[in-house]
Amino acid sequence: MRRLIALVPVTVLLGLAACGGSDSTIATSPSEPTPPISSSGANVASITVGAGPSAPSIISANTAFVSVTICAPGSTTNCQTIDNIQVDTGSAGLRIFSSVLSSSIALTQENDTNGDGGPVVECTAFADGVSWGPVKMANVQIAGETAASIPIQVIGDPAFPTPPNACLAMGPTEEDTVATFGANGLLGVGPFVLDGQDYYACPEGTCSQASADVQQVANPVASFPVDNNGVIVELAGIPGGVATSPTGSLVFGIGTESNNGLGSATIYSLDPVYGAYITVGFNGTSFPMSFIDSGSNSINFVDSAIPTCSGSSGASNFYCPSSTISDLMATNTGANGATSSATFSVANAADLFNNNPNATAFLELAGPNPFPSSFDWGLPFFFGKNVFTAISGDSTPGGDGPYVAY
Amino acid sequence: MNFFTSRRWALGVALLIQATSLPALAALGGDVSSVANDQQKMKGTILVSPAVAYTVHEIQTPSGTVVREYVSAAGKVFAVTWHGPHAPDMQQTLGTYFAAYTTAPRPLHPDHKHFAISEPGFVLQSAGHMRAYFGRAYVPQLLPENVALGDIQ
Numbered sequence: 001m002r003r004l005i006a007l008v009p010v011t012v013l014l015g016l017a018a019c020g021g022s023d024s025t026i027a028t029s030p031s032e033p034t035p036p037i038s039s040s041g042a043n044v045a046s047i048t049v050g051a052g053p054s055a056p057s058i059i060s061a062n063t064a065f066v067s068v069t070i071c072a073p074g075s076t077t078n079c080q081t082i083d084n085i086q087v088d089t090g091s092a093g094l095r096i097f098s099s100v101l102s103s104s105i106a107l108t109q110e111n112d113t114n115g116d117g118g119p120v121v122e123c124t125a126f127a128d129g130v131s132w133g134p135v136k137m138a139n140v141q142i143a144g145e146t147a148a149s150i151p152i153q154v155i156g157d158p159a160f161p162t163p164p165n166a167c168l169a170m171g172p173t174e175e176d177t178v179a180t181f182g183a184n185g186l187l188g189v190g191p192f193v194l195d196g197q198d199y200y201a202c203p204e205g206t207c208s209q210a211s212a213d214v215q216q217v218a219n220p221v222a223s224f225p226v227d228n229n230g231v232i233v234e235l236a237g238i239p240g241g242v243a244t245s246p247t248g249s250l251v252f253g254i255g256t257e258s259n260n261g262l263g264s265a266t267i268y269s270l271d272p273v274y275g276a277y278i279t280v281g282f283n284g285t286s287f288p289m290s291f292i293d294s295g296s297n298s299i300n301f302v303d304s305a306i307p308t309c310s311g312s313s314g315a316s317n318f319y320c321p322s323s324t325i326s327d328l329m330a331t332n333t334g335a336n337g338a339t340s341s342a343t344f345s346v347a348n349a350a351d352l353f354n355n356n357p358n359a360t361a362f363l364e365l366a367g368p369n370p371f372p373s374s375f376d377w378g379l380p381f382f383f384g385k386n387v388f389t390a391i392s393g394d395s396t397p398g399g400d401g402p403y404v405a406y
Numbered sequence: 407m408n409f410f411t412s413r414r415w416a417l418g419v420a421l422l423i424q425a426t427s428l429p430a431l432a433a434l435g436g437d438v439s440s441v442a443n444d445q446q447k448m449k450g451t452i453l454v455s456p457a458v459a460y461t462v463h464e465i466q467t468p469s470g471t472v473v474r475e476y477v478s479a480a481g482k483v484f485a486v487t488w489h490g491p492h493a494p495d496m497q498q499t500l501g502t503y504f505a506a507y508t509t510a511p512r513p514l515h516p517d518h519k520h521f522a523i524s525e526p527g528f529v530l531q532s533a534g535h536m537r538a539y540f541g542r543a544y545v546p547q548l549l550p551e552n553v554a555l556g557d558i559q
Binding site: 128168171173175181182277291295296300315318353373 | 510512519
């Protein structure tokens with residue numbers, strides 16, 4: 001209640017505030033200097049914004065990948081390293097596609113010990129589809145960090161071929177293969193620990209809602225013995241706005257090592273009610289359901305003045321202005337009232353793809369947001385920045401999560 | 407959020423009495439007086455808010471997700487919206503338009519936080535991430551005059 005009262009005046013102000021105020025301005029223009037990127041340390045995994053594993057059905061754009069090592073629970077030798085795992089600060093938990101997982105890795109099936117019992121299988125809902133697969137226990141190693149015996153989702157396991165109708169009803173399609181998902185797996189390192197998805201118990205192939213106490217798939221970072229209060233996504237700037245397989249780092253922990261301090265970053269605390277939202281002001285409008293998300297591939301917002309790409313362009317989910325619109329400005333405000341401006345540009349997405357057929361990173365890729373209350377800073381926002389995501393309830397030198405900082 | 411919720415609750419109690427005597431809701435494109443039963447299927451409580459050109463029927467599901475159905479004066483559900491921590495039952499919400507939802511073309515450069523359909527007779531815009539889903543769908547031909555798309559959310 002106290003938080004909300006504090007928020008209201010800020011939100012009202014956002015609609016009135018014009019650009020050029022006294023707030024600090026964070027530029028995402030190609031000329032921006034890049035903050036240092038951590039390149040070594042047991043808490044540093046290498047990111048590549050690469051082509052992904054799913055061509056020709058999906059051509060990855062602005063998708064950050066890391067490698068993850070999956071081991072049998074308790075084992076350091078029965079392991080497999082899998083690349084092309086997408087880094088997602090907008091979800092929680094590790095998901096791996098069954099097709100890329102060697103059958104020699106002896107993961108342990110989670111079972112529902114209450115009710116009818118049976119193996120636990122998860123239905124994961126994304127805005128563009130659902131993913132179905134069992135929950136298995138694994139040791140998860142990323143860089144030098146290990147989460148011991150945590151639940152992960154194995155998507156597309158042939159032992160559980162058919163999702164319940166209630167699962168299929170939540171999305172337009174099943175995304176149970178690498179070809180339909182766009183990655184070998186998804187590493188959810190967002191501000192929440194648990195994923196809040198639907199769990200079923202499936203004894204003898206018949207699935208019903210699992211009991212409430214089954215272990216949910218959870219952010220692996222929270223299970224690391226150290227460096228477990230959040231992550232930093234550190235990506236180099238993109239001079240010229242277009243790049244092929246640029247790299248960066250996924251750094252574990254905030255203020256826990258010499259390479260993961262907050263420095264001068266500003267903390268924007270997140271709405272803890274359910275959405276982990278910030279408020280964005282843009283074009284005189286306040287967008288209260290906004291977020292900063294490495295798992296979104298573009299900057300998404302409503303602006304009826306910018307034309308959407310034609311269906312025949314293959315880019316109809318993006319904007320296609322006749323020429324690049326530069327120096328747009330938006331204002332980010334955290335639930336703690338911290339506020340700053342960020343500038344960005346919107347290029348013609350069809351031209352970006354057509355003129356740079358081998359490129360995988362696009363600073364000026366933007367698209368219409370489906371919902372008029374939301375402004376989504378996707379991966380373009382991360383280029384040239386170190387973006388911190390602190391886990392809900394965890395303490396850091398800058399205060400408790402959930403927050404983003406940059 | 408508690409502030410708004412509590413205000414909505416107060417209004418909801420007043421309108422609930424009226425709502426329970428109304429026919430159950432239809433899905434997108436359906437007739438409000440038909441025997442569709444989104445509310446029962448979603449096990450939700452309902453709130454009805456009359457506006458100038460249409461009526462908003464709001465279903466609060468046990469998961470905390472809110473589904474709103476926009477009903478024209480002609481009694482047709484011309485738009486639906488949703489927001490909340492759990493993805494809604496889209497099959498129930500979209501009704502006969504669920505088929506168009508499941509067969510729409512897939513983008514070449516997708517992410518998992520957005521999905522949109524823009525066909526002459528069916529528009530759907532879905533977004534969000536785990537524990538925060540939102541979106542809307544509408545039938546352009548059924549939109550009452552003087553309804554701004556920005557009001558549908």
